[in-house]
Amino acid sequence: MIPRPDADSEDRVIFLRDAKFTYESGVEALKGVTLVIDKGEYLAVVGGNGSGKTTLAKHLNGLLRPTGGQVLVMGVQASTRTVAELARVVGYAFQNPDHQLFCRTVHDEVSFGPANIGLDGPEVKRRTDRAIAIMSLSDIRDRPPLSLTLGLRRRVSIASVIAMEPQVLVLDEPTTGLDAREADELMSIIRMLNDEGTTIVLITHEMKLVAEHANRVVVMMDGKVVLDSDTRGAFSDLGLLRRSKLLPPPVTQLAHRLSQIGVSKDILTPQELVFELTRGDDQ
Amino acid sequence: MQALTLKDVRFRYPGMSEWALDIPSLEIRQGEFVTVLGPNGAGKTTLSLLANGLVPKSIKGEFEGSVEVFEHPVPKYTVSQLSTLVGMVFQEPESQLFCMSAEEEVAFGPENLAVPRDEISRRVEWALDLVGLKGLNDRSPFTLSGGQKQRLAIAAALSMKPSMLVLDEPAYALDPMGRIELYSILSDLKAKHGMTVIVMERDAEDLVEYSDRFVLMANGRVTASGPPREMLMDPGALRTAGVSPPQMAEVASLINLRRKAPPLRFLTVDEAFAEITINTHHHSKGESH
Amino acid sequence: MTGFLDLYSEKDTFLHRLDPRVKLLAVALISVLAFILAELLYLVVLLCFILLLLVLARSSYGKAFFALKFVIRFMILITLLWPLFDRSGTPILFSIGPLDITEPAVWRGATSAVRVGCFATVWYILMFTTSQRDLVRALVKLGLRFDYGLALAISFRFIPTFGLTIESIKDAQRARALELDRGSILRRSRNYVSILVPTIVYALRTADTLALTLQSRAYGAFSNRTYLREIRMRASDYVALTVVVLILLLPAMAKYICGVRI
Numbered sequence: 001m002i003p004r005p006d007a008d009s010e011d012r013v014i015f016l017r018d019a020k021f022t023y024e025s026g027v028e029a030l031k032g033v034t035l036v037i038d039k040g041e042y043l044a045v046v047g048g049n050g051s052g053k054t055t056l057a058k059h060l061n062g063l064l065r066p067t068g069g070q071v072l073v074m075g076v077q078a079s080t081r082t083v084a085e086l087a088r089v090v091g092y093a094f095q096n097p098d099h100q101l102f103c104r105t106v107h108d109e110v111s112f113g114p115a116n117i118g119l120d121g122p123e124v125k126r127r128t129d130r131a132i133a134i135m136s137l138s139d140i141r142d143r144p145p146l147s148l149t150l151g152l153r154r155r156v157s158i159a160s161v162i163a164m165e166p167q168v169l170v171l172d173e174p175t176t177g178l179d180a181r182e183a184d185e186l187m188s189i190i191r192m193l194n195d196e197g198t199t200i201v202l203i204t205h206e207m208k209l210v211a212e213h214a215n216r217v218v219v220m221m222d223g224k225v226v227l228d229s230d231t232r233g234a235f236s237d238l239g240l241l242r243r244s245k246l247l248p249p250p251v252t253q254l255a256h257r258l259s260q261i262g263v264s265k266d267i268l269t270p271q272e273l274v275f276e277l278t279r280g281d282d283q
Numbered sequence: 284m285q286a287l288t289l290k291d292v293r294f295r296y297p298g299m300s301e302w303a304l305d306i307p308s309l310e311i312r313q314g315e316f317v318t319v320l321g322p323n324g325a326g327k328t329t330l331s332l333l334a335n336g337l338v339p340k341s342i343k344g345e346f347e348g349s350v351e352v353f354e355h356p357v358p359k360y361t362v363s364q365l366s367t368l369v370g371m372v373f374q375e376p377e378s379q380l381f382c383m384s385a386e387e388e389v390a391f392g393p394e395n396l397a398v399p400r401d402e403i404s405r406r407v408e409w410a411l412d413l414v415g416l417k418g419l420n421d422r423s424p425f426t427l428s429g430g431q432k433q434r435l436a437i438a439a440a441l442s443m444k445p446s447m448l449v450l451d452e453p454a455y456a457l458d459p460m461g462r463i464e465l466y467s468i469l470s471d472l473k474a475k476h477g478m479t480v481i482v483m484e485r486d487a488e489d490l491v492e493y494s495d496r497f498v499l500m501a502n503g504r505v506t507a508s509g510p511p512r513e514m515l516m517d518p519g520a521l522r523t524a525g526v527s528p529p530q531m532a533e534v535a536s537l538i539n540l541r542r543k544a545p546p547l548r549f550l551t552v553d554e555a556f557a558e559i560t561i562n563t564h565h566h567s568k569g570e571s572h
Numbered sequence: 573m574t575g576f577l578d579l580y581s582e583k584d585t586f587l588h589r590l591d592p593r594v595k596l597l598a599v600a601l602i603s604v605l606a607f608i609l610a611e612l613l614y615l616v617v618l619l620c621f622i623l624l625l626l627v628l629a630r631s632s633y634g635k636a637f638f639a640l641k642f643v644i645r646f647m648i649l650i651t652l653l654w655p656l657f658d659r660s661g662t663p664i665l666f667s668i669g670p671l672d673i674t675e676p677a678v679w680r681g682a683t684s685a686v687r688v689g690c691f692a693t694v695w696y697i698l699m700f701t702t703s704q705r706d707l708v709r710a711l712v713k714l715g716l717r718f719d720y721g722l723a724l725a726i727s728f729r730f731i732p733t734f735g736l737t738i739e740s741i742k743d744a745q746r747a748r749a750l751e752l753d754r755g756s757i758l759r760r761s762r763n764y765v766s767i768l769v770p771t772i773v774y775a776l777r778t779a780d781t782l783a784l785t786l787q788s789r790a791y792g793a794f795s796n797r798t799y800l801r802e803i804r805m806r807a808s809d810y811v812a813l814t815v816v817v818l819i820l821l822l823p824a825m826a827k828y829i830c831g832v833r834i
Contacts (some may be wrong), residue, residue, distance in 0.1 A: 049458055063743050092747040096778075098534060099737070099744040102769035112766070116749035145711040146773060149323060160748060177455060179322035179485045180527035205458045208530075247459035249531040250488070253552045254559075261563055269532055274537035277559065338785055371788040377733055378781040381726045383705040390800035395790040403800045425732050443790060445753035 005208050011039040013074055013168055013199050014060055014090075020068030029055040031223035032069065036280040037201065039167065042194045044202040044231075045219035048245025056220065057170050058202045061090040074167070088117055091166035095173040097157035101145040106137055110146050112165040113140055131163035135189060151182030158186075168199040175209060187213060208249045211235060211268040219244050232266035284355060284480040286447045287334060289313040292348035296328060303329045303344070303407060312444070315352070316473045316480045318490045320331035320514075321500035322525030327483035328374075331451040334481070336362050353446060366379045366392060370440025372450040376432035376457075378426035383464065384486070385416060385435055388424060391441040403554070404443075410438035410524040413476075414468055417510050430461025434468060441472075464490050488516055491529050493551045499524055510551055538567065578732070579635055581701040587629045587701040589810050591809040592710035597700045598816040604818050606690040608827060612679060615686040622693050631700040639696040647685040648694065654681025703729040709803055718797065730778070734771075741770045 011268050014037035021030040029052045036041055039211040047053040055066075057062040059071050062083045071088055094100060103109040111128040118125070132141055135155045140148065143155045161171060171190065175183040191213065194200045202214060210217060210231065217234035219227035219242045225232060234241070238264065242248075256269035258277075267273045289309040293302050301504070304326045321327050332338040336357045336555050339346035344554075350357040352368050354556045364511040373379050382388040389410050410429055411417050414434035419427070424435060433453050440448060448469070453460040472478040484490060488498065497514040499507040507514060515521065518528035521550050530548050539546040549555040582588075587595070602622070609615050626636065652697065654677060661676035702710075702733035742752075745766045751762050805813075826832040 048460065058743070061747055063746060082751070084751050087747055089747040094740070094744040094747070096740070096744075098773055099741045099770050100748065101773075102766050107317075112750075113748040116751070146514075164749065179525055180522065181322060181525045207459070234424065245458070245460050247463070250555075251534060252551050254531070254534070254555050257552070257556045258559060261560060270533040271535055274533055274541070276594045277563075278538060278541045324597050334783070335788060337787065341784065342786060361793075362787040363790040366788060366790040366793070367786075371784070373781055373784065375777075375781055379785040380780040381729055381782055381785070383703070383708075383725060383729050387705065387801070391791075392789040394800060395793045397794040397798050398795050398802060400798055400802070403798065407800065423729075425729070439789060 010115065012203075013037055015072040015075075016059065016066075017049045017070070017072070018069035018106070019056075019059060019066040019071055020247070021059065022067050024187065026096060029223055030059075030066070033220075033223075033225055035218065035225060037199060037227070039199055040197055041213045042200045043203070043218060044204060044216070044218060046207070046210060046234075046246055048205060048246070050252070051220040051244065051269035052075055052223040053203050053220045054172065055223075057092070060168065060170055060201065061092045062086045063092070084116065085269060087113065087166070088164055089166055090168045090170060091161035091164055092170045093158045093172065095176055097153040098146075100157045100160065101153060101208050104144055105142050105200075106145050106148075107132065107141045107161075108154055110160045110163050111158055117164060120194075127163045127165060129166075129239070133160040134162065134193070135159040136150045136185075149182075151179070151186070152176050152241060154178065154182075155186060155189075162193065162198075166198070168201060169193065170201045170203065172203045174202070174204075175205075177207065205246060207235075207246055207252070211252070216267060219246070221245075231268065235268060236266040284313045285310050285351070286313045286315065287481070289333070290349045290350040292333065292350060293346070294333070296342075296548040297344055302503050304333070306330075306348075306503075306505055309380050309498070309505055309508075311479065311481060313479055314477045315471065316470065316493055316495045317482070317498060318494040318496070319481065319483045319498045319500055320485070320487055320526050321419060321483075321501070322485065324502075325500040327500060328451050329503075331371070331449050331481070331483050333449070334449045334551070335365040335371055337361065337371075340532070341511060361568045363395070366440075366443045366445065367396065368445055368447065369450045370437070370443065370445035370454050371437045372433065372440060372448065374455040376436065379436050379437075380432055383423055384421050385411065385424060385427070386420035387437075388435055389438045389442045390413060396443060406442040406444070409442040413437045413471060413498065415496070428465055429457050431463055433457065433461070436496065437465075437468065441504050446477075447481065449481045451483045452485065453482065454484070457463075466493055486527055487521070488527070490533075491515065501525065512548055515550060516548060516572065537549040576727075578704065579639065579696065580703045581635060581700065582703075582717070583630050583701075585628060585630050585701070586808075587625065588696070588748070589808075590701075590812055591803055592702050592833040593714055593803065593806050594805070594809050594816070595698055595716070596700055596707075596710055597813065599694050600805055601816055601820040602694045603691050605823060606687050606694075608688070608824055609834055611834050612683045612686060614823070615683060615690065619686050619690050619693070622690055622697070625697050626700075628695060629697055629701050632696075633702065639700075640693075643689055643692045647689045650685040650688060651681045654678075654684060688811050706803070709801065713803060721753050726782070733778075735777070737774050738767065741767055741774075744770075 016033050016035040019030055019033045022028050033056060045053045045056060055064060057248060059066060062078050062081060065079060073086060079087060083197050101109055103112060110131050111124050114124040114127045132138055137159055145153060161253060174186060178186065190200060204210060216230050217229060217231050218225055219234060219240065225242065227240055232251060238248050238256050251267060251273050255263050255273055256265050260264050263276050289306050292304060294301050296306040308340055319327055319330065319550055332342060333350050334352060340345050340362060340412055359568050382391060385387045389407045390403050393406055414437050416431060416434055416438060424432060427435060457465065464538055466489055469480050473480050482490060496510055496512055497542055498505055515529055518533045521528040529550055531552060534555060535547045535549050535564065549558050606618060609618060655673045656671060657674050658677040658680060659674060661674045664672045664674050670683055708721050708725045712718055750763055750766060823834055828834050
């Protein structure tokens with residue numbers, strides 16, 4: 001793992017120190033994870049099924065508590081805070097929006113979280129309106145969430161989390177089931193949230209998504225962090241990705257094979273690859 | 284023979300003003316591997332359910348036109364009768380497996396069809412083997428991975444010996460490795476057993492190599508249809524249709540924009556590697572002269 | 573968590589191999605016997621016999637402990653509470669305020685407790701040694717309509733799935749700062765609505781797909797459906813059946829024909 005010199009900085013929002021977690025069944029899902037997440041990062045936690053990435057994510061807002069080691073959120077021991085308290089700082093949007101939605105209108109759904117954390121009426125309203133505006137749901141704020149398309153249901157469920165105005169937003173496979181347009185719309189909103197300072201933790205196995213959005217990649221395998229690097233670095237080790245049951249995007253695979261004619265291995269997008277390939281032609 | 288023929292088909296869900304499907308003509312040949320590509324809401328699921336009559340028999344609505352599978356008019360048969368012609372696999376892995384062991388799941392169809400016991404037993408072994416689940420007869424479907432669940436659902440359809448499989452976004456909830464395994468099994472079924480395969484998908488990437496033909500859908504209509512190289516080489520058009528283009532097609536089109544030479548037309552990493560290295564080879568030769 | 577919902581563990585013992593129909597019958601007969609026997613001594617003998625079966629079933633300690641903990645608590649509760657409600661007979665052992673605790677009532681309490689212990693343990697042994705699917709097969713073989721058998725099997729199959737889904741729904745709502753057990757009664761009931769609605773929606777969606785799947789797999793195509801696995805009685809099953817019937821018949825005859833007090 002890369003040692004991080006800024007591990008003590010005040011920008012640190014999440015700090016896992018040798019966190020371990022064993023399920024009641026005896027399955028060791030985390031075998032000592034040390035991870036520092038700074039304010040404003042766009043981090044992807046990737047890994048195959050059973051790698052421990054979801055278990056790790058559930059430690060960030062206290063849904064799971066480490067059976068060994070520590071989790072610090074904003075410098076405070078997470079173990080001293082309830083999930084409801086942590087929810088103000090770390091928002092967690094689940095993969096399946098239908099596990100959340102239950103209200104009569106989008107507006108009610110989005111205000112559920114802010115009301116739960118005990119804010120007063122005007123503040124609940126302000127935050128609800130803001131979250132609805134950010135997720136572009138103003139036109140459908142009075143519609144029943146369950147009648148919406150999956151793309152919109154996912155946006156409502158994320159709105160209901162960002163309405164608590166967390167500093168960290170954990171997104172578990174946010175593009176599952178979305179078509180290209182819905183996914184693009186959602187991911188550009190997430191990009192904007194990140195630009196405005198929200199720390200994003202993307203839990204996924206879609207490497208195309210990671211290449212396009214994340215600034216840093218943590219690869220998990222068998223309950224351990226096997227790689228923690230900037231996004232380019234992560235895509236230059238195809239062997240490691242494959243061992244971690246991850247599928248590098250076609251453009252990365254091509255770049256690696258073309259490295260014999262001098263193409264660099266850390267290509268992330270078709271545009272970058274073509275730029276490298278055609279550089280000579282322009283001269 | 285045609286595996287599936289649609290003529291002047293229209294279907295409208297109760298209380299809706301728009302047609303969910305409006306397809307003047309669609310034909311799929313026996314032994315063809317067809318990917319139906321379209322964004323959410325394009326009508327892919329409704330189309331898939333037409334193939335064994337679930338639409339309009341179970342899912343009611345206003346229906347007109349004719350649907351035939353292997354020259355059998357679908358409305359004349361029950362869904363059960365058509366199960367020996369058309370195997371169906373749905374999106375959600377968990378909710379289409381309802382037995383307490385993999386074996387029972389695969390045996391369920393032939394048992395209903397009153398197939399003799401020895402024959403069921405042979406079919407169970409055959410189908411589990413085809414989908415790579417050999418030896419997992421007694422495992423509870425609940426304990427299988429998402430990819431294994433979908434493959435079990437395929438085996439459960441195969442044991443009724445259909446000539447065509449229709450799969451509605453079978454890779455919906457799967458991880459990348461699960462998707463690749465699933466699609467390569469479907470490809471084998473086509474290649475080795477002459478199975479007709481129709482897959483509904485949102486994303487062309489995983490199916491580029493396997494599909495004989497892509498059918499593009501939008502708003503309940505078929506907007507285009509043709510072999511991969513005709514359908515996928517224009518990333519802009521695909522995006523407009525609400526579908527993400529394969530990355531290699533994007534690479535090819537970006538290169539083509541910058542060169543005057545004959546356009547590159549690759550869709551897979553292997554093809555791209557071959558074409559690009561040949562081209563750079565010529566290129567460097569040209570420079571040395 | 574879901575492990576305890578399915579009490580069955582795969583082992584190779586005589587009890588596991590026994591035809592599930594014989595086991596069902598045995599459990600029913602032993603339950604009847606537990607109600608026929610009136611004397612504490614004989615009930616204790618029966619309980620010892622049942623506990624021997626439990627040992628022979630080689631159930632995992634975790635599951636056996638889980639089950640017995642429940643049974644023993646129930647037995648203690650009955651023993652303690654019975655004399656409080658049944659105050660007939662003499663002599664009076666002692667009095668708590670207006671309550672007279674009589675000796676026959678204490679005996680009757682203990683007898684009932686052992687009876688319930690026999691009854692519960694024997695059903696647990698059935699669940700320990702018989703997989704849910706064999707149970708359903710046996711019921712269908714004994715005459716339960718196939719549709720009902722299938723419905724029962726489907727419910728067994730989906731118990732763990734629903735368990736996981738409800739856990740996930742709870743987590744998703746807790747991530748929105750839901751605290752299930754805080755606030756007024758009104759607030760709490762609203763809190764549970766946030767779990768209930770997504771659960772019902774999930775159940776309905778699952779049922780929809782399930783209905784389409786069943787039809788696509790030719791459900792109900794022929795009335796003379798075949799079965800891949802048939803359960804067949806072997807010699808050892810007939811022996812067990814005879815033993816079980818005798819275990820019931822002998823005491824019953826002794827009691828009702830010969831008039832022996834047991």
